[in-house]
Amino acid sequence: MAKPAGRNSVETASASGVASSAQAFDRLQALVAEDLEQVNQLIQQRMVSEHAPLIPELAAHLVGAGGKRLRPILTLAAARLCGYEGAHHIRLAATVEFIHSATLLHDDVVDESALRRGQATANILWGNKPSVLVGDFLFSRSFQLMVETESLRVLEILSNASAIIAEGEVLQLSMVNKISEDDSIYMQVIRGKTAALFEAATQVGGVIAGVSPEQEAALATYGDRLGVAFQLADDALDYGGLEARIGKSIGDDFREGKATLPVIRAYQAADAEERAFWKRCIEKRDQTDDDLDHALKLIAKHGALEATLMEARDHIDAARSTLKAFPESPVRQALEDVAEFVVARAS
Amino acid sequence: MAKPAGRNSVETASASGVASSAQAFDRLQALVAEDLEQVNQLIQQRMVSEHAPLIPELAAHLVGAGGKRLRPILTLAAARLCGYEGAHHIRLAATVEFIHSATLLHDDVVDESALRRGQATANILWGNKPSVLVGDFLFSRSFQLMVETESLRVLEILSNASAIIAEGEVLQLSMVNKISEDDSIYMQVIRGKTAALFEAATQVGGVIAGVSPEQEAALATYGDRLGVAFQLADDALDYGGLEARIGKSIGDDFREGKATLPVIRAYQAADAEERAFWKRCIEKRDQTDDDLDHALKLIAKHGALEATLMEARDHIDAARSTLKAFPESPVRQALEDVAEFVVARAS
Numbered sequence: 154m155a156k157p158a159g160r161n162s163v164e165t166a167s168a169s170g171v172a173s174s175a176q177a178f179d180r181l182q183a184l185v186a187e188d189l190e191q192v193n194q195l196i197q198q199r200m201v202s203e204h205a206p207l208i209p210e211l212a213a214h215l216v217g218a219g220g221k222r223l224r225p226i227l228t229l230a231a232a233r234l235c236g237y238e239g240a241h242h243i244r245l246a247a248t249v250e251f252i253h254s255a256t257l258l259h260d261d262v263v264d265e266s267a268l269r270r271g272q273a274t275a276n277i278l279w280g281n282k283p284s285v286l287v288g289d290f291l292f293s294r295s296f297q298l299m300v301e302t303e304s305l306r307v308l309e310i311l312s313n314a315s316a317i318i319a320e321g322e323v324l325q326l327s328m329v330n331k332i333s334e335d336d337s338i339y340m341q342v343i344r345g346k347t348a349a350l351f352e353a354a355t356q357v358g359g360v361i362a363g364v365s366p367e368q369e370a371a372l373a374t375y376g377d378r379l380g381v382a383f384q385l386a387d388d389a390l391d392y393g394g395l396e397a398r399i400g401k402s403i404g405d406d407f408r409e410g411k412a413t414l415p416v417i418r419a420y421q422a423a424d425a426e427e428r429a430f431w432k433r434c435i436e437k438r439d440q441t442d443d444d445l446d447h448a449l450k451l452i453a454k455h456g457a458l459e460a461t462l463m464e465a466r467d468h469i470d471a472a473r474s475t476l477k478a479f480p481e482s483p484v485r486q487a488l489e490d491v492a493e494f495v496v497a498r499a500s
Numbered sequence: 501m502a503k504p505a506g507r508n509s510v511e512t513a514s515a516s517g518v519a520s521s522a523q524a525f526d527r528l529q530a531l532v533a534e535d536l537e538q539v540n541q542l543i544q545q546r547m548v549s550e551h552a553p554l555i556p557e558l559a560a561h562l563v564g565a566g567g568k569r570l571r572p573i574l575t576l577a578a579a580r581l582c583g584y585e586g587a588h589h590i591r592l593a594a595t596v597e598f599i600h601s602a603t604l605l606h607d608d609v610v611d612e613s614a615l616r617r618g619q620a621t622a623n624i625l626w627g628n629k630p631s632v633l634v635g636d637f638l639f640s641r642s643f644q645l646m647v648e649t650e651s652l653r654v655l656e657i658l659s660n661a662s663a664i665i666a667e668g669e670v671l672q673l674s675m676v677n678k679i680s681e682d683d684s685i686y687m688q689v690i691r692g693k694t695a696a697l698f699e700a701a702t703q704v705g706g707v708i709a710g711v712s713p714e715q716e717a718a719l720a721t722y723g724d725r726l727g728v729a730f731q732l733a734d735d736a737l738d739y740g741g742l743e744a745r746i747g748k749s750i751g752d753d754f755r756e757g758k759a760t761l762p763v764i765r766a767y768q769a770a771d772a773e774e775r776a777f778w779k780r781c782i783e784k785r786d787q788t789d790d791d792l793d794h795a796l797k798l799i800a801k802h803g804a805l806e807a808t809l810m811e812a813r814d815h816i817d818a819a820r821s822t823l824k825a826f827p828e829s830p831v832r833q834a835l836e837d838v839a840e841f842v843v844a845r846a847s
Binding site: 259290313 | 552553
């Protein structure tokens with residue numbers, strides 16, 4: 154079947170990529186399996202609160218079970234890539250997971266989400282109040298853990314990342330119910346809310362190993378590009394990705410009036426009537442039951458998911474090439490391959 | 501007029517204390533006025549967000565204007581007391597104010613508060629979502645600031661304090677709609693939500709000055725006792741304190757079903773009928789318009805505000821005596837006198 158050239162590379166990858174890239178994630182995970190077990194134990198230990206039993210109860214729901222632990226695995230793998238032989242990477246991996254979990258708790262309150270990873274969210278089960286406060290607790294715990302590494306450089310990187318994440322979240326809030334042809338603010342939002350933590354997660358793995366400034370920068374860039382690609386794929390998945398997925402709910406961003414890249418690309422190619430549709434649905438949040446279907450048709454008509462995933466793939470290519478700063482090794486290979494994984498999820 | 505002996509010391513202090521203790525606060529503020537001006541400038545600088553203009557707008561509403569800046573003043577005064585001559589105390593004072601402001605933003609969301617310092621709260625003006633996220637931003641900013649001091653001991657103290665604050669807030673949430681004769685959990689809550697930050701604020705002022713472990717411990721104890729007294733006075737003020745105050749709204753804790761010390765003391769002395777009243781109002785939150793008046797009468801009948809303020813005064817005495825670890829100086833005198841201030845507000 155003939156397809157436009159621009160879509161070809163994405164869909165070819167799609168046909169062969171999903172299964173093999175899932176294996177790539179498994180291979181990366183297997184390489185750091187012993188360390189990850191220690192991270193999980195540390196997470197369990199530090200979720201405990203002597204005085205407030207509600208904390209581990211709620212935190213266990215989110216942090217304790219489930220989740221791929223992609224971010225902490227990246228920290229462990231980066232430390233391994235740099236030949237690190239100490240124990241601080243365990244603390245840093247747990248730190249990164251705690252920061253991630255804290256932002257998820259607050260995100261779900263802000264987005265009024267009801268489901269995450271197929272389970273009812275903490276804000277639904279316990280209410281918004283404990284979700285806000287336990288998020289604060291996990292965030293504080295993350296700082297305690299990173300302080301234990303006694304590395305001021307690590308503390309600088311992670312405290313900066315935390316501020317950038319919060320800025321990204323606030324910026325996203327300001328951009329709700331707005332749509333334009335300009336994708337620069339969207340890119341700022343995803344750099345903040347997602348890529349900043351990926352970047353810090355990989356960078357600190359190198360810092361504790363005492364790598365050169367060049368290698369530290371390479372790890373930071375790898376994490377940033379990987380994080381951007383991850384979020385682009387996520388935003389494509391919110392419109393179903395390139396193949397129908399069973400059980401995956403779609404259209405949350407659309408209903409919340411968030412103009413992600415698939416919508417921006419469709420809007421850039423839209424005629425006057427289509428623009429009026431997007432403005433009504435995104436800016437006025439005036440939506441009927443049929444509007445999501447129409448939005449999906451417009452996104453398909455203009456190849457906007459393919460365009461989004463091409464953008465993701467460009468970032469993946471950039472991520473992989475930064476790893477040339479390190480000698481070849483099984484970990485380097487697994488980090489290269491896992492880059493594919495984050496995009497293949499949506500392809 | 502004859503009064504029970506137990507009430508005497510509080511009320512004598514009340515008669516003469518309010519004006520002179522307000523002067524004590526002014527004297528302390530005057531001693532650190534130049535430093536405080538630098539703290540205010542630093543706060544203004546660091547509220548800025550390059551990408552998210554909503555952040556300084558909302559933060560300025562809370563942090564920029566108003567507030568006594570009691571906690572940062574304590575940090576500045578502690579550093580001065582210890583003869584510190586560097587510049588890190590400015591950063592630490594701003595750190596402490598940012599942590600305080602972040603917790604206020606989240607508190608107001610959790611408590612659904614409409615007013616703070618006589619102004620509409622941020623959650624009312626901008627909504628809960630920006631309040632949660634800007635709170636996260638201020639918390640992150642506080643960590644960036646403390647990292648700049650390059651003192652691992654300072655980072656340890658402040659990250660521990662942050663976790664204890666969050667635990668105190670969660671514990672408080674678990675204790676809503678509960679009442680018992682036991683005041684130990686109440687004391688844990690106020691140590692967490694209030695005293696922990698006072699303690700860290702004074703302690704880090706000594707740490708950056710490189711004081712002895714004994715003096716560091718004395719400063720920590722001073723802050724803790726002062727913070728407990730401050731919260732006890734606040735909780736007495738929520739029932740009007742010992743004298744009627746114009747424009748001060750009362751009964752928030754009662755309506756929210758929070759059994760603070762005035763209620764616990766009244767409950768300890770209650771007969772069966774009174775206990776049934778408290779259980780209905782606090783545990784069942786089944787309240788009529790007249791119930792607050794009746795609660796105030798029961799609190800007065802059992803001298804529960806006086807008992808609360810006596811407890812506060814004991815903590816103030818303990819706070820003042822720890823300062824004997826330092827040579828006499830105008831700052832030491834002002835810190836001794838300001839202890840009176842935090843209780844006199846409610847006397």
